[in-house]
Structures are given as structure tokens and as C-alpha cells.
Amino acid sequence: MGRLLNMKFFLVLLLLPFCAPAGELYQIRQLSEQDILQTYTQILRDACHHADPDWKSSSFDPAAGYWGDGVSGGNEGIRTVASMVLACGTLLKYDDGLSDRQRRELLAKATAAIQYATVTHVTGTQKCADGKHWGATPKFGPESWQSGMWTGTLAFGAWLMWDKLEPASQQGIERVIAWEDDILVKRRPPTGLWLDTKAEENGWEAPCLVLGELMFPSHPHAAAWHETALEYLMNTLCTADDLHDTNLVDGRAVNQWVRGANLQPDFTLENHNIFHPSYVACSSYFLTQAEMYYAYAGRPIPQAATHHLMDTWRMFQTIILPWGEAAYPQGMDWELHNLPFLNLFATLGTHEKDPLAARMEERSLQYIRAWQVMRRGDLAVPGSQLGITRHAICAEQAAYGYLAHKVFGPATKELTARAAAAQDQGVWEYRYVDFIAHRTGKKFVSFSWKNRIMGLLVPIGEGHEGNPEFTVPIANGLVGSFELTPRGDAKTTVLEHAWKKTPDGFETTGTLLLNGGRLKQTLKLTSIGEQTVVYDDRVMALSDVSVQGERGVPVGIENDEITGGTRLVCDQGGQTVFDRQKPRQPIDFPGSWVNVDDRLGVVMVTGAGMAYAQAPGYSRGISVCSDLLYGSYSDHSKQFKAGEEVARRVAVFFVEAASKETSTLARSCKIETKPDGQVLRFKEAGGRNVEVPLL
Numbered sequence: 001m002g003r004l005l006n007m008k009f010f011l012v013l014l015l016l017p018f019c020a021p022a023g024e025l026y027q028i029r030q031l032s033e034q035d036i037l038q039t040y041t042q043i044l045r046d047a048c049h050h051a052d053p054d055w056k057s058s059s060f061d062p063a064a065g066y067w068g069d070g071v072s073g074g075n076e077g078i079r080t081v082a083s084m085v086l087a088c089g090t091l092l093k094y095d096d097g098l099s100d101r102q103r104r105e106l107l108a109k110a111t112a113a114i115q116y117a118t119v120t121h122v123t124g125t126q127k128c129a130d131g132k133h134w135g136a137t138p139k140f141g142p143e144s145w146q147s148g149m150w151t152g153t154l155a156f157g158a159w160l161m162w163d164k165l166e167p168a169s170q171q172g173i174e175r176v177i178a179w180e181d182d183i184l185v186k187r188r189p190p191t192g193l194w195l196d197t198k199a200e201e202n203g204w205e206a207p208c209l210v211l212g213e214l215m216f217p218s219h220p221h222a223a224a225w226h227e228t229a230l231e232y233l234m235n236t237l238c239t240a241d242d243l244h245d246t247n248l249v250d251g252r253a254v255n256q257w258v259r260g261a262n263l264q265p266d267f268t269l270e271n272h273n274i275f276h277p278s279y280v281a282c283s284s285y286f287l288t289q290a291e292m293y294y295a296y297a298g299r300p301i302p303q304a305a306t307h308h309l310m311d312t313w314r315m316f317q318t319i320i321l322p323w324g325e326a327a328y329p330q331g332m333d334w335e336l337h338n339l340p341f342l343n344l345f346a347t348l349g350t351h352e353k354d355p356l357a358a359r360m361e362e363r364s365l366q367y368i369r370a371w372q373v374m375r376r377g378d379l380a381v382p383g384s385q386l387g388i389t390r391h392a393i394c395a396e397q398a399a400y401g402y403l404a405h406k407v408f409g410p411a412t413k414e415l416t417a418r419a420a421a422a423q424d425q426g427v428w429e430y431r432y433v434d435f436i437a438h439r440t441g442k443k444f445v446s447f448s449w450k451n452r453i454m455g456l457l458v459p460i461g462e463g464h465e466g467n468p469e470f471t472v473p474i475a476n477g478l479v480g481s482f483e484l485t486p487r488g489d490a491k492t493t494v495l496e497h498a499w500k501k502t503p504d505g506f507e508t509t510g511t512l513l514l515n516g517g518r519l520k521q522t523l524k525l526t527s528i529g530e531q532t533v534v535y536d537d538r539v540m541a542l543s544d545v546s547v548q549g550e551r552g553v554p555v556g557i558e559n560d561e562i563t564g565g566t567r568l569v570c571d572q573g574g575q576t577v578f579d580r581q582k583p584r585q586p587i588d589f590p591g592s593w594v595n596v597d598d599r600l601g602v603v604m605v606t607g608a609g610m611a612y613a614q615a616p617g618y619s620r621g622i623s624v625c626s627d628l629l630y631g632s633y634s635d636h637s638k639q640f641k642a643g644e645e646v647a648r649r650v651a652v653f654f655v656e657a658a659s660k661e662t663s664t665l666a667r668s669c670k671i672e673t674k675p676d677g678q679v680l681r682f683k684e685a686g687g688r689n690v691e692v693p694l695l
Contacts, residue, residue: 024466040402050377070129082153083392089160118172152207189235191260199262203286237308264432275433277326288347324364329446343400349411358411383618461656472556483549489516553631560625593666601662607632
């Protein structure tokens with residue numbers, strides 16, 4: 001009888017919706033300084049070993065060779081060579097645990113790569129694998145666009161092993177640096193504020209100039225290189241206010257150094273036609289590299305090397321997620337996980353003694369190492385299309401992170417998770433790039449009205465360090481899209497928008513013209529308290545239209561090797577496992593709510609019906625598998641006359657909430673009509689009654 005009762009109880013459990021959080025993939029812990037150094041060493045050793053199959057001897061000299069394709073331009077040529085030379089040089093300088101054989105192998109490849117890079121430069125006697133020289137030319141062109149950056153990386157790698165280089169190699173490095181720096185002396189740093197900042201371009205020229213003056217102080221042009229280095233440093237993180245600033249920096253007024261603005265007054269920037277956090281980071285870390293070079297040389301660090309560095313960091317940290325990656329309120333066009341900010345965090349944590357940066361470095365370092373182990377030594381994460389290029393760039397970042405500890409000493413004591421989360425909570429308005437964000441201990445939510453019109457919602461609550469990656473920034477996030485026949489113009493235009501802070505979040509509203517002006521969408525996003533976001537929109541036909549499909553209120557859910565490869569979606573009828581290795585057709589959910597992995601609950605109060613569409617594989621560019629959770633999904637063809645309502649969607653998002661909480665929330669959601677309009681009422685998990693006016 002007891003066994004029968006137990007079996008009945010088991011069957012009842014099977015009929016109940018049940019969601020289990022995604023498994024813990026990573027063991028993240030607090031690291032000592034020794035742990036940090038050891039982890040960097042492991043990353044660099046494995047990175048150098050993994051690059052061995054990409055090594056090639058040159059066609060013109062067996063004593064010269066290269067990683068990658070060895071061409072004159074692009075990232076897989078000299079940039080890859082320089083990055084790997086830096087990784088090798090770092091180990092040769094500071095890794096006391098290398099065996100004699102390992103040292104010989106690292107040194108042999110590094111010196112051969114230096115030989116290849118110096119003799120194929122425009123000042124050399126040989127040509128790259130594509131039959132061309134690399135390097136700057138007096139008339140600026142594509143072939144010299146990044147040569148200053150490549151030269152700086154190559155030179156520092158060589159400097160780390162300077163006593164092991166033959167005189168001919170040392171002379172080759174001096175010749176290349178002198179050529180590149182002399183050309184930069186004759187150029188003025190450019191500026192660009194909207195859509196295409198020149199911050200990172202000016203920043204990447206500074207290392208070559210700084211290293212020229214430090215490595216070859218007796219060179220007759222060293223003083224000119226120093227002056228030009230300061231000018232490029234000052235024109236990296238520069239703003240319009242600098243043009244009126246008479247304070248002295250390195251003996252000259254700021255407005256005598258700065259030629260224009262590359263950053264907005266709030267220290268945001270645009271590149272690739274969007275607000276781009278990755279370029280905030282790299283523009284900043286070129287300055288921190290300059291700090292490192294001066295410290296390594298035992299020279300005072302000029303003030304120019306920190307111009308607006310901490311101002312920019314204070315802006316940047318508001319969008320840094322607890323695991324060390326950035327949120328992307330206007331989307332991402334590079335690989336989502338393969339642009340680490342290790343070197344920036346490391347220098348800010350060690351030299352600038354910033355505790356949040358120290359925490360972000362420690363977390364980032366452990367994830368990168370875990371992914372590298374997952375990839376058997378490769379630093380290009382799963383889904384990357386860039387191979388040795390991305391691997392080498394990540395190795396360079398790790399080398400600079402390691403060097404920060406060796407040059408500046410240990411990082412400051414890091415913050416606790418709770419203190420770090422509390423530091424940047426609040427509403428952040430970035431009006432120049434036109435997005436607003438609300439950050440609490442459990443969520444990051446943003447909405448952008450410019451460049452890319454999209455919303456982003458990221459669960460960031462404590463307790464998920466073992467597998468933090470969850471949502472993906474997607475085009476039209478939350479806003480959604482419609483498929484019309486004929487397809488016609490897909491342009492979206494913002495007619496008007498506004499936002500305001502509220503006592504516990506923000507509210508933003510706006511009107512869009514969709515599909516070239518055939519549809520009008522009025523929407524409202526309200527961020528409420530710790531966990532809740534309400535999405536509300538209405539779509540009207542402005543002309544007679546045929547709607548073939550609706551993809552409404554979408555959220556990108558990462559589901560790939562980085563996150564464990566499965567997502568568990570619960571609804572009121574049960575649960576569905578989405579396995580990345582067994583992709584399936586989109587699944588409709590007939591009820592009013594779903595919950596993903598006990599981290600994101602969605603209640604659709606009105607809409608066409610919820611659906612989950614699994615990614616067929618890794619996407620190009622962003623290099624993740626992004627499943628799509630739709631709040632309102634339809635493939636039914638419908639005809640609408642001008643003036644008719646095409647869609648009406650009201651959704652409540654609840655982050656870091658279990659399926660049971662989501663189900664309870666769904667039962668409490670009600671739309672009521674009042675004299676002054678409709679309101680949405682619901683009860684949050686803590687029992688608080690919430691009322692949100694609707695459009």
C-alpha cells in the first residue's frame with residue numbers, strides 16, 4: 001500500500017510544472033594574488049602551445065616565421081604575429097616555472113617572428129606572404145591604418161626579451177619604431193564624435209610612440225616622439241569641454257593639447273554606428289598600456305596617460321555585468337564573449353586601486369580560463385569564426401593583465417558581491433547616445449531610442465556565478481517586428497520619445513513608424529523595482545496591409561556550449577527541454593506565462609500567443625546560439641485596413657523568479673478600465689500590489 005501511494009505521489013509530481021536552473025558549469029571563487037598569477041601563467045602557456053599548429057616558416061628565410069597567414073594587412077597577419085610575440089615575451093620574462101626546452105621553443109618562435117615582422121616592414125628587404133610590405137606610409141591609407149598598434153605590441157614583446165635578442169633584431173625593432181613614430185609626428189590626431197569615434201584609433205597609436213621614446217631615449221627624435229605621444233593620449237578620451245579647459249597637463253593647458261571631441265560630455269561614445277562598450281574599453285586600455293610602459297621603464301607616468309581615464313571608467317562600470325562582460329544596450333557586432341577587458345580591469349585594480357575593477361578582473365580571468373580548458377587551449381570561444389586571430393588577441397589581453405600585476409604589484413582588495421552590486425544600482429540616463437538603463441541587484445534593463453531601437457533585459461542576481469550568461473542583445477529586442485506582403489521597405493523611424501525616472505525605476509514611451517511607414521507602433525516600457533519590467537504597445541495600420549507574421553516582444557536566450565547547451569522552459573502545461581544539439585521547430589505555449597530556467601518569467605496579459613524558437617546554430621558576428629522567446633508570435637496571414645489595430649501586447653517580465661512565482665504572478669495580472677484609461681494590476685512575489693497605467 002505504501003509503495004502504491006509513493007507511486008501516485010510521483011505521478012502527481014510529473015504532472016506539475018517544474019523548472020530546474022541551468023547546471024553550474026564554472027567554479028568561481030575568490031583568488032589570492034598567487035592564484036591570479038598562476039591562472040594567467042596557465043592561460044599564456046596553453047595559448048602559446050595551442051598556436052603551434054598555426055606556425056609557418058617564411059618562404060625567404062628559415063630563420064623567419066609567423067603565426068596566422070602572414071599577410072601585410074588584416075588581423076590575421078602582422079597583428080597576430082605581434083600579439084603572440086607579446087605572449088611569448090611575457091612568459092620568457094616572468095614565468096620561472098618554464099623548463100629549458102619550453103624556453104628554447106618560445107624564444108625560437110618569438111625571435112623568428114620578430115625577424116619576419118621587421119624584414120617585411122616597409123623599411124625592410126622582404127615582403128609578406130601576400131607579396132606586400134606592411135607599415136605606415138607618408139600618405140595615410142588602409143595599409144597603414146593599424147600599423148602603429150601592431151608596432152607597439154611587437155615592440156613591447158621584444159623589449160620583454162631584449163637581452164635575449166641578437167643585435168640585428170634589436171636594430172630591426174628600432175628601425176620599425178622610428179619609421180612609424182616619425183610618420184605619426186607629422187600627423188595630427190583625428191577626432192570624431194557621432195557614429196565613428198576616433199578614440200580607439202588615437203589610443204592605439206600611443207603605445208608605439210611611448211615605446212619609441214622609452215626604448216630608444218638617445219634617438220635624436222625621441223623628444224618629438226614623447227611630445228606626440230602626449231598629444232595622442234590627450235586626444236583619446238577627450239570631450240568638448242576640454243576645448244575650454246585651461247588647467248595644465250604635463251606643462252600645457254588642456255585646450256592646447258586637445259583638438260576636438262571623441263567622447264560625449266557623459267563619456268559615452270559611438271562606433272560602428274552604435275553606442276559600443278567594446279570601444280569604450282579598448283580606448284581606455286590603450287592609456288593603461290602607456291601607464292605600464294612608463295612604470296616598466298622606471299619613468300614617471302605623464303598626466304596625459306590618465307586623461308579622463310577614471311571619468312570614462314565611472315561611466316563604463318554602470319554597464320559592466322557582475323561577471324565582467326558589458327551589457328550592450330544598442331546591440332553587439334563583434335563576438336559577444338571574445339572581447340575580454342582583462343588588461344583594463346587589471347591596471348585599474350593594481351595601479352589605480354579600484355576595487356570593482358579588481359573584482360571584475362578576478363571573475364573574467366576564471367571564466368576565460370574555463371572556456372580555454374573547454375576548448376583545449378584555444379582562446380577563441382565556441383562559435384568564433386576568427387580562429388588564430390581571435391586566439392592571439394585574447395592571449396595579448398591576458399599578457400597585459402598578467403604584466404599589470406608584475407609591473408604595478410597586487411590588486412587592491414576586491415568588493416564583495418553585494419557591495420559590487422550596490423555600487424552601481426539606480427537609473428542611468430545617457431542622453432547623447434539616447435538610452436536609459438535601470439540596474440538593481442537582480443536585473444539590468446535598458447531601452448535605446450537611437451541607432452538601434454531595442455530593449456535589453458539581463459538577469460544579474462546573486463548565486464549564478466557558476467553559469468551567469470543568460471540573455472543576448474538582439475536587434476529589435478522587446479520591440480519585435482512584422483512580416484508584410486509585399487515585403488517592401490523595412491525601415492523603422494522614431495517619431496517621438498520621452499523618458500522619466502520614477503521612484504523605483506523608469507518609464508519610457510515613444511512612437512515608431514515600422515515597415516517603411518505602413519505600421520505605427522506606440523510603446524511604453526516601465527522598469528519597476530528589483531525584478532519587474534512591464535512592456536506595453538499598440539500597433540496600428542497606416543495603410544491597407546497584409547501581415548504574414550508577427551514576431552512580437554522577443555528576448556534572446558543564449559543556449560550553447562558556453563551556457564551548457566540546454567534550456568528548460570516551463571509553462572502551465574508542463575516543461576520543455578531545448579537542447580542545442582537537437583534543434584527543433586518553434587513551439588507555441590498556449591497559456592499566459594512561461595519561465596526559463598527559474599531565472600526569467602514572462603506573463604503575456606494580451607498578445608497573439610507565446611513561442612520559443614531555437615537557434616539552428618551559432619550566429620555569425622556575435623558568435624552565440626541565441627534562442628528567441630517571443631511574447632506574441634503568429635504565422636497566420638491577416639489583412640488589415642488603414643486605421644485598424646494590428647497588435648496589442650502587454651507583457652510582464654519577472655527576473656530571478658521561479659516557475660511557481662511566475663504562475664502566481666500570472667494569476668494576479670488584470671487589466672482594469674478607469675475613467676482616465678486602462679491600468680494593469682498585479683501582485684509581485686513579495687506581496688506588493690502594483691498598478692501600471694497602460695497606453
